[in-house]
Amino acid sequence: MQAPDQVARVPAWIDGEGGARILTDAPARGACSLAYGRGRSYGDSCLNSDGELIDTRALDRFVSFDRDSGWLTAEPGVTLAAILRLIVPAGWFLPVSPGTSHATLGGAIANDVHGKNHHADGSFGRFVERFVLLRSSGQRLVCSADENTELFRATIGGLGLTGLVTQATVRLLPIRSDRMDVRIDRFQGLDAFMALAAERRDTHRYTVAWLDCAASGKAFARGVFLAANHARGDGPLEPAPPGSRLAIPFALPSRLLNRHTIRAFNSVYFARHRPLEGREIEQHYQGFFYPLDAIDRWNRIYGTRGFHQYQFVVPPGQEAALGSILQRIVRSGMGSFLAVLKEFGDLPSPGLLSFPRPGLCLALDFADRGALTETLIRALDDEVRRAGGAAYPAKDRLMTAEAFRAYFPAVDRFARHVDPRFSSDFWRRVHG
């Protein structure tokens, strides 16, 4: 996405003393800095209206790729799609895939992104071997689990606030085919979801469920459960071609999405999976991991008003709280399509401010209806807090300072490592 109407600098190089000037000179311009990748965070954690954005799109070079060992080093502006185009033909895959391949490597680190394999592999930060961090002092620090450890841990999931990552090394996952073996099940109710999640946990690297948040009564908490593995046999190793097949040409009328159309969409989606129930299908990785990438600017279906995304996790044992939150969403009639339910595992991330943690995680969109939507999200926030859970900063625009502190108890330890000349709209809101 285009950088929003904010002061954006687009350095071609950040090498040497000259390259560092983009940060070291910022105070002279009276500005604070924040790295900006492709703007795929839904909230304001990637915005900096009081300062400057460092647009990393030209910092998109690979530094090295070891085809034998599966180590990749690249600059922060490389997109995950570009990485996949390079590594898939060589038999490697991203160790963790978020919901879009348009995100950048820098963004994947800054948000410590997670994917459908969280229960098996944990978050992206677990596969970051090392990176070089440029600070506004002009210092370049190599950070890893053994070197500048605290800064390493602060930067993973650190929302871009600790400085500018100039290059990072990640460990890739070997694959033998670009295909996924996907097992499809439908379920009715959270208990059935839990049972499926427990059953598939050890047999499938990737699990995720689509949840109907419009259905009430007997259909409450129904959904489609997907469990997948990379195909085990040798197969084709073709990356997805660049570009999208479809595009939403303009913002659609906001009234198009209402409780009736969403209910209808969800019913069709649920019904469409009936013939696939209990079956295993083969699918290219692109369709499995990044279905929405096929539709360019899909956000326009929400009209010019846009939407909020809300994602949260509640700890194990708090399934009842999740049920009550879900009831509230259904009652509000504002539930969207494409609500995604996922069981997180207990593999710890090195990130101090990392969002993923053991429990059940639900993500959904709400068309922006102003105060109505804000009230709902604040009520959800209260319930999430009471349940001892957390909401995801990458998808948030409403989190209060109080809530932030409750969700991320390591915040004080983290704040010590924030670069004094870095900030964001999100950070000013939650930390002042």
Next chain:
Amino acid sequence: MAERTSVILGATSALGQAVARELAARGEALVLIARDAERLSVVAADLGARGATVSSRTCDFDQLIEHAGLIDSIGEADDYWLFYGTLPDQAACERDWEATAAALHTNFTSAASLLTRIANRLEPRGWGSIVVVSSVAGDRGRGSNYVYGAAKGALSLFCQGLRMRLSKHGVQVVTIKPGFIDTPMTAAIEKKPAPLWATPERVAQDMVRARDKGADVRYTPWFWQPIMLIIKSVPERIFKRLSL
């Protein structure tokens, strides 16, 4: 089968990198040339990681005296791509002849010097292509950008003549006229109207296609051809009053 080899003059520019990636994806070998050794090694590493066969040389293109040695040092190559250039600050050029002279030197004189040497090498050999990045700014002088426009206009004319000379010897000369490209070089310019701004990747694809098709002059993206046709046809007495 022997690899096709391209020489990239100005390999650290955004467009040079985009074309080099496009060529690397097609399995072509690359000779990268740029002034800054450290940046050149970063670009070479990127293309190497993408699987390309890469060699590199440094050259300060402004030093015309380096040109002969540079071209001699490059082994047999099929295609030569000329990217380097500067986008001068028009206001500074108006105040200061030195700034104007520097812009003309880099964008035209240096390019003409290199093209002469490349042409003299390819003419007797009788095959290959030379792809030169000029600009739509060279199609007509405008008050807001005439120093850059004059250098690129002269470059377009130079290439036009060179094409006539070399086409008789089986060597093609392709003049590329990009419109606005969204690169770090143009970062300070407001990107409006948005549909007129193209990505370096898009322009790079057009450039490689133009070489493959043996095009003479290629506007990129294509819509700049009709736009410039209109701009060139406005009578001067009206044109001079516009703020362009």
